[in-house]
Amino acid sequence: MISYIIRRLLLAIIVIIGVSIFTFLLTRVVPSEPAARWVGPHATTEQIAAARIELGLDKPIYVQYWKYITSFFKGDWGLSIRTHQPVLHDLVLYFPASLELIIFGMFIAFLIGIPLGIISAARDGTAIDHLSRIFSIAGVALPSFWLGLILQLVFFKELKILPLSGRLDMMTDLLHPVKHITGMYLFDALVTGNFAAWVSALSHIVLPGLTLAAYPLGLAVRMTRATMLEILKEDYIRTSRAYGLSETKILTVYALRNAIGPVLTVSALTFAYSLVSTFLIESVFDWPGLGYYASKAIMTVDYPAIMGVTLLVSFIYVLLNLLVDIAQAFLDPRIRIG
């Protein structure tokens, strides 16, 4: 088991280093003048030359990469060309907003998705099952930016019950600012007793949260339904029924316990996927998270910020994959031996 974990860890490190080299080279191939951006719009040639030295851009690319990667592991992720702040500082600032949105979206997805999957499987072939399948296919198939716009149109423009964009109402933000603890407003406002801000944060997260939830929700319904249908055909379920156990108990205790494994595996990977899918949703809802930061970085060829976001997302992706692999290996000896 330990040798398996070590093997997987080494593979993960190789993946991260590969991503870092590839992204580093890619950001340098694009024609850009980061030194000029660093100084400002009317920079003189002397100022640009000085900025090149300041940013280390006068060095050969392999020296720049080595300096970057060695500093990276010491916690220095470089300075953003656009914000002039350390990239790590920026990520700490923007990441919690994305994390909050993803947690909220995933919570909604699984809160609705798993029961819907169970019902669908239990009522296989009925109208409820067909409706739930249509619902899940729509969730997976609809583009998130389109769904976001439609939700805005319905709940903001027509019904006027939910805000258009942002994380907080402007006046609430000014008069009842959220004290920074984790950067996740719902949590921070709640623990500091700032209920005005909590209500505002909740009303703002609903639409982007639902948009983000659509894909994992559809996936959760389909996965739960498929695994439940398999399990419901097992002998022990038939035996349970023969013993006269209630259908609810059979479904939620005996069947679901065995069906939930694959669903949770998929949920871990969907969580990582949501880190990227949230980029578009953040643009639609003006949500100041990682996606907002990344899109600005790309537009301004802010290569240290692009590197930072890419490596952070890759790291989370690889980490979640690793955890899933280890968990599966722990449960199934065939995997770790093979």
Next chain:
Amino acid sequence: MLKNKINLLKLIGISLLLAVLFGTPVLAAQPQVAVYAYTSEVTIFWDPSDTFSNEIIWMNNVYETLLRYNPFKDTFEPVLAESYEKSADGKTWTFHLRKGVKFHTGNEMDAAAVKASIERTINRGKGASYIWDAVSSIETPDKYTVVFHLKYSTSLDLVVAAGYSAFIFDPKFSDHEWFKAGHDSGTGPYMVESHKGNEEIVLTKFPEYWKGWSGKHFDKVLFKEVPEASTRRLMIGAGQADFTEMLPISEINALKGNPNVKIVHTPSFQNLLALFNTQKPPLNNKLVREALAYTIPYQDIVEGVLGGFGRQSRGVVPYGLWGYSDRIKQYTTSIETAKVLLKEAGYAGGGFKLLLVYTSGDENERRVAELWKSELAKLNINLEVRGMPWDSQWDLAKSPDPNKRQDIFLFYWWPDYANPHSFLSAMFETEKEINFNLDYYSNPLFDDLINTAASITGTNRKEAINLYVEAQNVLMEDAPGVAIYDMEYVRAVRASLKGYVDNPAYPHVVFWYDCYRE
């Protein structure tokens, strides 16, 4: 009956709870808050020495300069300096400071602080610090007098009044990292209260501001990035913002009928230029360049692209800035004249292709290019219009081989302070290494004219203007490029906002201390 009573008690209880939770803040006196919805990040730089970008919109409310320039009257308003005088040769400038001014840090503003602020800005060499190039030394003969000794005569009053790199701050609180953490040490009416990344800054009033707080003023100002033009329009229309700008014409038109919004437009010091590649055929031929200048549909562009909020340029210095003059030649749209010039140049019947590059995403530039393309087609000239990211556009323009560069480069320019020199110097003065002279023009006569003009602006403004006018006529003759239009700033302002005066010397700045809501 009992159930009904219980329900009623529940209702009262819930109502009370809600009132306690959410009602209390509503009952408390709310501060007067102004909201500025800005199109981009509200700050890039935090250090008042390094400032060179969007932060101008809030920094001019937090930091002050010695003087403030009024370009419409060509006069200076005293700010931190009450008065000033210059020597006959324009090389020694003495400023007498206002007494009793405090920094937000609590320390007093004095001559030593002014000297240290400016020397720090010069020594850091960042941002627009080069505006202090003429300064050789600064003396402080007494606590409230600052004397600048210059290497050459220049309009130092314009320099000390600049919107960038001329701020006075408390030198005891001037650590770069401290500024970057979102702190300030200015003397202005407002100080930084909080910020969220680069997207949002809240300023709150500085109680000890030297002008005092009697009369109507805002208590706080929120600067917020709202990139979507339609959202900014919705905000101003719904009274959620007091001021916004850079709205497309369609959004301006959508606001025109709204009684709660007024549209303010003033001449800006920003213009759009078409720079010709003077080192590559066929535009290395002066006659072809002149012909092209006659093909630009100036009036169609002003009406169709700017919606009338602008004017055709005359020369290179924009309307309203000193150095602009009716004595400068202005091209008209004349396809017939262009035909004659092309024939004279040996290109009768056109038959050549030109590459025009513009910054992708800039709708105005794209539409200008498309209108121009259709005019050039009449002369059998094929204009390829290519939108490129700015970095790629600039990279192409700096290719070592002039033949690999673009033929026409669309380009905006605005001055670092209210001085015509940068318009002429940056884009047309001989450059050893290409920076912004993207027409690659070099003319010793022109260089001499603008540099002589610069050296006498501090002592003989009238003669300096004459030289700048002469220099611009040289440009019109050689046509290394042509300024197409001078923009107007178009702002959407909440109708109840009073006291706002647009000053193009401080582009996009609202001096919020002067404003109030009726």
